[in-house]
Amino acid sequence: MGFSLSHLKALEAESIHIIREVAAEFAKPVMLYSIGKDSSVMVRLAQKAFYPGPIPFPLLHIDTTYKFGEMIEFRDSFARSIGADLIVHTNRKAIEDGASPFRLGTQKCCAQLKTRALLDALEAGGYDAAFGGARRDEEKSRAKERIYSFRDRFGQWDPKNQRPELWNLYNARVDKGESIRVFPLSNWTELDVWHYIWAEGIPIVPLYFAKERPMVVRGASLIPLEHGIPLLPNESPQMVMCRMRSLGCTYCTGAIRSEADTLPKIIEELISFRRSERENRVIDHDQEGSMEVKKREGYF
Amino acid sequence: MASIEELLSSNDTTGLLRFSTAGSVDDGKSTLIGRLLYDCKSVYEDQLDSVKNSRVNRSGRAIDFSLLTDGLKAEREQGITIDVAYRYFSTPRRKYIIADTPGHEQYTRNMATGASTASLAIILIDARKGLLPQSRRHAYISALLGIPHLVAAVNKMDLVDFSEEVFRAIEAEFSSFCARLGRPATLSIPISALDGDNVVNRSARTPWHSGPPLLEYLETVPITSVHNYTHFRMPVQHVVRPDLDFRGFAGTVASGVVKPGDRVMALPSGRTSRVKEVVTHDGNLAEAFPPMAVCVTLEHEIDISRGDMLVDPARMPHVSRRFNASIVWMSAAPLEVNRGYLLKHTSHQTAAQITRIRHRVNVDDLSGQPAGHLELNEIGAVTIETTRPLYFDPYAANRATGGFILIDPVTNATLAAGMIEEQQAGPARRPAAEIARVETGRVTAAERITRSRHQAVTVWLTARANVAWILERRLFDRGCLVQALTDNVQTHLLPEAARVLNGAGIIAICSEASQEAEDRADAIMLLGGQLIEFGPDGLPPGDAAAVEHILAELERRGVFLPDDFSSGEGI
Numbered sequence: 001m002g003f004s005l006s007h008l009k010a011l012e013a014e015s016i017h018i019i020r021e022v023a024a025e026f027a028k029p030v031m032l033y034s035i036g037k038d039s040s041v042m043v044r045l046a047q048k049a050f051y052p053g054p055i056p057f058p059l060l061h062i063d064t065t066y067k068f069g070e071m072i073e074f075r076d077s078f079a080r081s082i083g084a085d086l087i088v089h090t091n092r093k094a095i096e097d098g099a100s101p102f103r104l105g106t107q108k109c110c111a112q113l114k115t116r117a118l119l120d121a122l123e124a125g126g127y128d129a130a131f132g133g134a135r136r137d138e139e140k141s142r143a144k145e146r147i148y149s150f151r152d153r154f155g156q157w158d159p160k161n162q163r164p165e166l167w168n169l170y171n172a173r174v175d176k177g178e179s180i181r182v183f184p185l186s187n188w189t190e191l192d193v194w195h196y197i198w199a200e201g202i203p204i205v206p207l208y209f210a211k212e213r214p215m216v217v218r219g220a221s222l223i224p225l226e227h228g229i230p231l232l233p234n235e236s237p238q239m240v241m242c243r244m245r246s247l248g249c250t251y252c253t254g255a256i257r258s259e260a261d262t263l264p265k266i267i268e269e270l271i272s273f274r275r276s277e278r279e280n281r282v283i284d285h286d287q288e289g290s291m292e293v294k295k296r297e298g299y300f
Numbered sequence: 301m302a303s304i305e306e307l308l309s310s311n312d313t314t315g316l317l318r319f320s321t322a323g324s325v326d327d328g329k330s331t332l333i334g335r336l337l338y339d340c341k342s343v344y345e346d347q348l349d350s351v352k353n354s355r356v357n358r359s360g361r362a363i364d365f366s367l368l369t370d371g372l373k374a375e376r377e378q379g380i381t382i383d384v385a386y387r388y389f390s391t392p393r394r395k396y397i398i399a400d401t402p403g404h405e406q407y408t409r410n411m412a413t414g415a416s417t418a419s420l421a422i423i424l425i426d427a428r429k430g431l432l433p434q435s436r437r438h439a440y441i442s443a444l445l446g447i448p449h450l451v452a453a454v455n456k457m458d459l460v461d462f463s464e465e466v467f468r469a470i471e472a473e474f475s476s477f478c479a480r481l482g483r484p485a486t487l488s489i490p491i492s493a494l495d496g497d498n499v500v501n502r503s504a505r506t507p508w509h510s511g512p513p514l515l516e517y518l519e520t521v522p523i524t525s526v527h528n529y530t531h532f533r534m535p536v537q538h539v540v541r542p543d544l545d546f547r548g549f550a551g552t553v554a555s556g557v558v559k560p561g562d563r564v565m566a567l568p569s570g571r572t573s574r575v576k577e578v579v580t581h582d583g584n585l586a587e588a589f590p591p592m593a594v595c596v597t598l599e600h601e602i603d604i605s606r607g608d609m610l611v612d613p614a615r616m617p618h619v620s621r622r623f624n625a626s627i628v629w630m631s632a633a634p635l636e637v638n639r640g641y642l643l644k645h646t647s648h649q650t651a652a653q654i655t656r657i658r659h660r661v662n663v664d665d666l667s668g669q670p671a672g673h674l675e676l677n678e679i680g681a682v683t684i685e686t687t688r689p690l691y692f693d694p695y696a697a698n699r700a701t702g703g704f705i706l707i708d709p710v711t712n713a714t715l716a717a718g719m720i721e722e723q724q725a726g727p728a729r730r731p732a733a734e735i736a737r738v739e740t741g742r743v744t745a746a747e748r749i750t751r752s753r754h755q756a757v758t759v760w761l762t763a764r765a766n767v768a769w770i771l772e773r774r775l776f777d778r779g780c781l782v783q784a785l786t787d788n789v790q791t792h793l794l795p796e797a798a799r800v801l802n803g804a805g806i807i808a809i810c811s812e813a814s815q816e817a818e819d820r821a822d823a824i825m826l827l828g829g830q831l832i833e834f835g836p837d838g839l840p841p842g843d844a845a846a847v848e849h850i851l852a853e854l855e856r857r858g859v860f861l862p863d864d865f866s867s868g869e870g871i
Contacts, residue, residue: 003529003557003589007316007395016593017552020537024606024647049550051581051595053542136386143385162383163714164409164630166416168552169644169705173712187397189388198308264304271304 008196012045015184017168018147019049019131022182023056025172026129029182030122033059033079033086035071036247038133038185040078040202041193045184046131047082058085060121060130064113065095066227066249074205089121101251102230110252119155128174131182137189147186153177191270198263208266210243210258222255314390315523320399320414322442323424324434328455332424332493333387333400334365336515339500342389361494383407384414393519405434408441408677409630412717415442416703419526420449420518423474427460427490431473437663439474443481444626444679444719446699449521450478452488453514457506458495464508480666489514527590528698532556532564532612533691535646535701536604540595548579548595549604554646554700555693556612558596559587565613566604567691570765570786570813572613573600590700600766607648609691609701613763616814617691617701624658625695627718628679631708635674635682641715643686645704651687652706658682681721695719748805752781753861758798759850760823760833761811767839767846768811774847775807780860784809795823802830807859832857 005013022029031046033039046055061075079086091099094112101109122130136143146162148170163171174180185193197204214225214237223229225237227250242255243266260266323329337343348363357364387398399414401407415421421442425435435452442450452474460466471488478486489498490506491514497503498513512520533554540548558564558575565572578585579595588594596610604610611617629635635654643652658681659668674680695702706716749755761768765786772784783801785794785808798808810823823831832853839846854860 003527004315004523005592007314010316010591013552013591013593017537017591020550020593021647024538048581049593050538050540052546052548052579053540137388140385143387144383159383164413164705164717165714166413166705166717167699167703168417169703171644171705171707171712171714173642173707173709175712187386187388189390189395191390192395195308264308267308268304 008192008199011188011192012048012196014168014187015042015045016049018170018182018184019046021168021170021172022129022131023050025170026180028125028127029057029129029131030060030087030125030127031055031057031131032118032133033061033075034133034247035061035067035075035078035205036133037193037197037204037208038135038188040204041188041196042131042133042185043078043082043084044200044202055082055084058087058125060087060089060125060127062114062117062121063088063090064109064117064249065090066101066113066251068205068207068224068226068247068250070207071205071247074203078203087121087125089117089124091117091120100227101249106252113249122155122179128179129172129182130179131184133185134183135185135188135190135193136183145183145186147183148172149181149183150174151179151181155179157181191267194263194267194270198267205247207244207247210241210261210265212239212241213255214238215240215242215255222257224250224253224255226250314393314395316395316397317420317518317521317523318397318399318418319420319422319518320401320411320418320442320447321422321424322401322411322415322438323455324426324429324432327424327426327429328366328493329400329424330366331364332422332453332455332491332499333398334363334367335493335496335499336398337387337389338363338365339496340389340391340515365493384410391515391519394523396518405437405677408437409628409717411438412441412445412628412630415445415447416717418442418445418447419523420451420521421447422451422453422514425452425454425470425474427454427456427463427466427470430470431477433664435474436477439478439483440481440661440663440666441628441679443478443483444628445717446526446695446719448526450483450486451514451517452486453493454488454490455493457490457497458492462490462497462503462505464506467506467509487511487517489517526699528555528693528700529589530556531615531617531693531698532558532562532610533617533693533698533701534558534594534596534610535648536606536608536610537647539605546597547601548597549610550593550595551610551647552593553588553590555590555698556615557587557589558594558610560584563613564596564598564610565616565763565765565813566602567609567611567617567619567813568689569603569608570763570811571600571602571769572764572766573598573602575599607646609646609648611691616763617693619689619691619813621687621689622655622683622685623690623692624681624683624721625704625718626661626679626681626721627654627674627706627716629674629676629716631713631715632676633708633715634676635680635716637673640709642707642709643684643690643704643718644707645690645692646701648688648690650690651709652684654682655685656683684718692720694722696722745803745805749861752805754780754807755830755859755861756781756802756805756807757830757832757854757857757859758802758808758810758823758827759854760798760831761809761839762834762836763811763813764834764839764843764846765811766843767850768809770843770847771809771850774851775809780807781805782807782809784811786811786813795827798823799827802827 099112146165215222243258245256260269321329351367354367385400389396401411401414423438454470467490475486491498500515502513534551536549536551538550540550560575562575576597576599578588638653641652657671660671661679693701702720704718708715768784772782775782783806794810798810801808
């Protein structure tokens with residue numbers, strides 16, 4: 001038979017199905033938009049899901065204020081260009097109290113500026129479903145997560161008691177105050193995401209492309225010189241040809257040395273990579289079973 | 301060497317194979333997956349390092365591959381898999397999604413979760429232990445969930461000295477069990493996950509094995525077999541209406557193929573139209589097939605909302621509030637007969653109850669036992685009644701329109717996975733003869749005809765709801781008493797309803813969704829000479845032409861009284 005879909009088209013169709021189900025079955029969905037490559041793909045899928053209509057829910061960005069300047073510029077122009085309804089939320093209270101990765105340490109900073117901020121924003125908006133761009137291939141505990149991931153009234157995840165999830169029949173029932181996190185990209189891999197960005201011509205933040213950037217070289221890590229990172233004695237910033245493999249807060253997202261300044265080069269580099277994408281995410285490694293613990297507490 | 305651009309473009313034709321793995325405790329399933337990922341170079345060095353540096357190593361080899369897959373803390377601590385983990389790897393030929401499912405009986409529901417989206421199941425069997433009750437359970441559930449390809453990976457061959465005799469005995473037992481499940485063509489492969497024999501590379505230690513190594517099989521097995529390409533069904537997920545000029549129905553093609561110009565029927569209304577366009581963000585398509593997500597526009601304005609289904613009117617699904625199904629019970633609270641549950645099927649949700657447990661399945665010997673309830677992880681054959689009708693196909697013929705879940709309306713928990721069976725319960729019929737005995741009023745038929753100037757007949761159509769509506773309007777406009785009825789719910793009610801209308805002097809126009817011999821027999825018996833039937837081939841194709849044809853036939857049969865007809869003559 002002549003009916004076959006490429007793996008990217010099959011993944012795309014599955015994601016669109018999920019996005020449409022959520023839009024139809026929940027009273028007030030919202031799409032978490034982190035400005036990264038996965039978010040860019042997810043937003044494109046949402047555009048496709050409702051074409052020729054507009055995306056029927058807002059995008060929400062949790063801004064820790066420790067993001068790269070280029071990310072914020074990209075976010076604003078991107079949202080404008082697609083006519084999206086963008087909501088930006090920051091845990092102002094924590095910032096005023098001086099929350100920063102340098103003062104609190106990464107674990108506590110993340111709890112305040114990301115997890116707390118996210119839970120507050122979801123509660124304030126009365127959102128009963130929140131899309132996230134997480135993929136199961138990113139991390140061990142994510143590999144276990146359902147596409148519809150149920151959260152209790154405190155936004156917490158119970159990994160040992162997840163609802164069975166059969167076929168593409170998602171159980172959308174939640175009581176007041178409860179919600180679900182939805183992961184339409186669950187079955188995509190990092191390579192699929194890049195492949196799709198290339199195939200679809202999806203705009204992404206220029207930080208993903210290699211360029212000479214001022215960096216603090218600390219051991220094997222390259223830490224971007226932004227937000228007044230305190231330098232250790234004998235450290236001085238250097239210009240390094242590098243790029244970001246994943247985007248988060250500047251202090252917690254190490255760059256990698258790379259010459260890859262085009263999508264095909266990035267993909268070529270990725271295929272040759274022997275190390276995982278989140279390896280340079282400080283927060284994934286600050287304690288044993290780190291991501292599972294964060295997710296139980298309400299992190300995406 | 302091909303440039304990266306060429307590689308990316310050629311990747312457009314790479315297919316996606318989803319498979320599940322299931323096994324009993326300690327038969328090396330996690331090790332097998334770890335080995336597949338490792339040998340296909342899908343393990344990153346830092347992940348490997350963290351495994352190498354782990355405090356636990358149960359393998360007796362340099363790397364404990366099972367640690368690559370067990371993700372939750374409790375799993376690593378207890379050395380078991382609790383929940384489904386999804387893994388991804390690829391070869392130049394294909395992309396793979398593995399649903400790595402738990403072996404423990406208490407986690408059977410998680411196994412069913414993993415199996416539900418798979419088109420191939422690998423059942424792990426420990427060569428030293430042979431086929432265990434768990435292996436049978438896995439094969440049974442995989443078959444029940446309609447996985448077309450079952451493969452036995454007979455593992456730990458290194459511990460039985462790669463004995464052909466041991467392998468052949470297990471192979472024979474497995475294939476005979478699968479034959480009883482209706483899956484005669486199965487494959488068994490002797491492997492050692494720990495050492496990699498016949499996983500990716502053909503093993504020198506099994507010269508007697510002529511079949512492919514596991515990965516070669518995964519690369520060549522046909523993928524498309526879980527979809528049905530013959531019976532078009534598209535459950536409507538969402539109505540896209542950006543402005544007054546566009547109204548499209550968004551959904552995933554569940555089965556069949558749809559093209560512009562195709563005649564489609566909307567259920568439950570029974571209204572038919574033609575496909576105008578198959579719209580996507582990437583441009584309009586010449587055709588769409590499963591599992592594509594599209595947006596369909598129609599030639600006519602018909603009322604369709606979420607939960608409705610577009611179908612091929614020539615190949616209708618079953619439409620009923622009552623059906624038989626197999627279910628896997630997934631909740632600690634046992635199934636209760638006649639309790640109110642919610643049933644989700646395609647994009648449609650309705651209240652439902654299980655009216656009868658026909659039997660519970662003993663998975664070891666596949667026998668059926670009488671049962672008053674079903675416990676967690678038990679499998680049963682049941683009869684279900686829903687508040688609103690379902691449009692379905694048997695699961696074996698169409699996974700997408702034959703599967704459903706049950707939800708607890710109080711706790712919101714997902715209680716069961718259900719698969720609709722071939723043999724249907726059928727609606728509870730009242731004998732037509734009994735209905736015919738109901739006594740009616742004293743105003744005579746002749747008196748009614750004199751007043752209405754027409755006879756009260758029943759026009760009987762098959763799958764021509766639009767014709768029914770147009771004809772109703774035409775007759776009404778010329779002053780007739782008329783009522784069109786289309787009933788996709790329980791077509792057996794149509795003859796009864798028509799008889800009541802005719803009795804009141806009203807012309808009934810019935811369009812039943814599909815031709816049902818029993819309904820026709822009822823109609824003939826109840827309506828006798830008042831029945832004017834137009835079978836599926838008895839009408840010209842266009843709606844307007846069909847209406848003209850029927851009107852001419854009604855004239856010919858003298859349904860309309862001539863103007864000079866005077867009262868009192870009777871007919």
